[in-house]
Amino acid sequence: xxxxxxxxxxxxxxxxxxxxxxxxxxxxxxxxxxxxxxxxxxxxxxxxxxxxxxxxxxxxxxxxxxxxxxxxxxxxxxxxxxxxxxxxxxxxxxxxxxxxxxxxxxxxxxxxxxxxxxxxxxxxxxxxxxxxxxxxxxxxxxxxxxxxxxxxxxxxxxxxxxxxxxxxxxxxxxxxxxxxxxxxxxxxxxxxxxxxxxxxxxxxxxxxxxxxxxxxxxxxxxxxxxxxxxxxxxxxxxxxxxxxxxxxxxxxxxxxxxxxxxxxxxxxxxxxxxxxxxxxxxxxxxxxxxxxxxxxxxxxxxxxxxxxxxxxxxxxxxxxxxxxxxxxxxxxxxxxxxxxxxxxxxxxxxxxxxxxxxxxxxxxxxxxxxxxxxxxxxxxxxxxxxxxxxxxxxxxxxxxxxxxxxxxxxxxxxxxxxxxxxxxxxxxxxxxxxxxxxxxxxxxxxxxxxxxxxxxxxxxxxxxxxxxxxxxxxxx
Numbered sequence: 001x002x003x004x005x006x007x008x009x010x011x012x013x014x015x016x017x018x019x020x021x022x023x024x025x026x027x028x029x030x031x032x033x034x035x036x037x038x039x040x041x042x043x044x045x046x047x048x049x050x051x052x053x054x055x056x057x058x059x060x061x062x063x064x065x066x067x068x069x070x071x072x073x074x075x076x077x078x079x080x081x082x083x084x085x086x087x088x089x090x091x092x093x094x095x096x097x098x099x100x101x102x103x104x105x106x107x108x109x110x111x112x113x114x115x116x117x118x119x120x121x122x123x124x125x126x127x128x129x130x131x132x133x134x135x136x137x138x139x140x141x142x143x144x145x146x147x148x149x150x151x152x153x154x155x156x157x158x159x160x161x162x163x164x165x166x167x168x169x170x171x172x173x174x175x176x177x178x179x180x181x182x183x184x185x186x187x188x189x190x191x192x193x194x195x196x197x198x199x200x201x202x203x204x205x206x207x208x209x210x211x212x213x214x215x216x217x218x219x220x221x222x223x224x225x226x227x228x229x230x231x232x233x234x235x236x237x238x239x240x241x242x243x244x245x246x247x248x249x250x251x252x253x254x255x256x257x258x259x260x261x262x263x264x265x266x267x268x269x270x271x272x273x274x275x276x277x278x279x280x281x282x283x284x285x286x287x288x289x290x291x292x293x294x295x296x297x298x299x300x301x302x303x304x305x306x307x308x309x310x311x312x313x314x315x316x317x318x319x320x321x322x323x324x325x326x327x328x329x330x331x332x333x334x335x336x337x338x339x340x341x342x343x344x345x346x347x348x349x350x351x352x353x354x355x356x357x358x359x360x361x362x363x364x365x366x367x368x369x370x371x372x373x374x375x376x377x378x379x380x381x382x383x384x385x386x387x388x389x390x391x392x393x394x395x396x397x398x399x400x401x402x403x404x405x406x407x408x409x410x411x412x413x414x415x416x417x418x419x420x421x422x423x424x425x426x427x428x429x430x431x432x433x434x435x436x437x438x439x440x441x442x443x444x445x446x447x448x449x450x451x452x453x454x455x456x457x458x459x460x461x462x463x464x465x466x467x468x469x470x471x472x473x474x475x476x
Contacts, residue, residue: 016047056402059430062420063404065213065247065277065375066284069425074330078282078323086122086322087313095322098329103289105332109253110262110271112291118263119296120289122275122325124317126246127166129272129288130207131316133242134170136270136290137205139297140240150201158198159207160190161409162214164246167207176204182411188212188367190219192227199231205240205269210248210261214408215368215419216375218248221261221268228267240269240295246286247373250278254341255348269295275328278344278373280335280424285324288314343424347374351422354431363387363442367417374422379415387445389418390453395441401434407455416455 015028029035029047058068070078081095089096099122107118123129138155145152156177159167163180171178181194189212199206206228208221221243228239243249243261250273252259262268268291275285290296301314335343351370355378359366363384370376380389393405408415422431 057400059425060400061402063402065421067276067280067282067423070282074327077326077330081323081326082321084322085319086325087318092322095325099325102328102332106287106289112263114292117292118289119293120287121314123286123288123315124320125276125284126272126274126286128316129286130166130244131170132288132314133270133272135174136296136300137240137242138174138176139300141204143297154202155204156202157204157207158195162189162212163207163209164213183409184411188215189217192220192223195224196227196231199239201237203239205242207242207244210243210245210252211373215377216370216373217368218372222265225265225267241267243268243271245271246274247277249273251344251373254344263291279328280331281324281327285328347422347424350426350428350431351376357435377417377419379417386448386450388451388453389416390457391445391451392418392441394453395445396437399437401437
């Protein structure tokens with residue numbers, strides 16, 4: 001009989017049983033403890049490989065924003081650089097050089113007035129990059145308050161309740177009061193009017209999201225900047241903006257070049273993005289940029305010796321592979337501006353086309369249509385009461401499609417929606433296959449008399465649309 005063990009959660013679990021074809025090996029290995037001895041590498045590989053077959057197909061994951069496809073040449077470069085620790089800039093100077101080139105390219109892409117003066121760094125993802133942006137806002141505010149002889153112990157940060165969970169973590173970890181603008185009616189993100197209502201002398205900044213994870217919409221950065229200009233003219237309060245461009249900062253420059261959201265607006269102090277989202281890199285890499293040295297207080301920057309010179313570094317994480325940085329540079333070099341424009345335009349075309357087809361099915365009403373970032377959300381039409389968005393999500397999952405269903409945050413928890421993220425690699429053909437499966441699911445669900453699933457059955461894969469922390473003020 002297999003040996004029974006109690007896992008950390010108290011449940012009984014069996015040891016892993018190895019197929020007898022591996023006759024040179026023991027037939028069982030412990031699941032939650034180190035084996036007593038070694039095994040053949042091919043055996044260890046096969047055991048793990050077989051378990052991982054139970055994972056979902058990443059290409060069918062329409063919940064995640066993270067890239068799930070890369071060219072073979074990019075993968076080859078990542079393999080060649082997997083062992084390089086990018087924090088060791090003295091040992092791997094060319095990887096450090098490629099990081100610097102990427103920062104300068106992004107500074108130009110985001111219209112920094114003096115790109116060579118823009119400060120920036122790679123991160124493990126946009127969550128770390130966002131926290132760095134928040135830290136810089138807090139430190140700048142503290143310096144200013146102390147210079148004026150005023151207390152600096154009650155900082156607050158203004159943002160829409162639709163912000164990604166990393167901002168909630170930032171506020172909690174770094175002791176900043178989060179001031180969330182709630183959703184109201186059909187307004188699902190931050191507006192200029194609502195932002196300035198919450199600003200005061202203790203506001204370190206306003207976070208504007210270029211591509212909300214709830215519905216894919218751009219927040220009106222230029223309008224928010226203009227409203228904060230007016231606040232300064234009336235009150236003297238100089239409140240900067242951080243743009244969370246986790247997705248949109250790699251979409252808008254190519255598809256919406258006339259949209260002013262970046263360093264063209266003097267009030268925008270910093271921007272973050274995910275290289276592993278619409279930057280088209282496999283996870284995980286992000287980027288944080290500040291418009292100039294003044295926007296990033298020097299006392300937050302560590303200075304290390306680099307080839308006999310000074311190398312400033314500002315990050316929460318240290319040791320991590322240089323592979324993703326190299327892959328980011330490969331994409332910049334390989335695609336150029338026009339290549340990125342074509343990839344992102346294809347994603348938007350797939351998203352808007354898919355949104356139109358879904359709207360035409362009858363049971364659904366679009367909340368957004370994929371015309372900002374290539375992401376759209378939709379709900380059940382009024383009067384459709386015999387099945388729910390959670391039934392639809394579960395039905396699609398039977399065919400391997402991960403399409404999250406979730407409720408919106410406080411003040412709109414009555415609204416439940418589905419969301420589809422279109423990324424590079426999700427083609428028109430795959431969209432057609434999704435539609436075929438969706439029609440099959442709807443045919444079956446139409447025979448129901450009442451919904452079978454609700455929010456408790458939704459699973460945990462909303463990727464940024466989670467609002468499940470009752471401990472933190474302003475969020476559910």
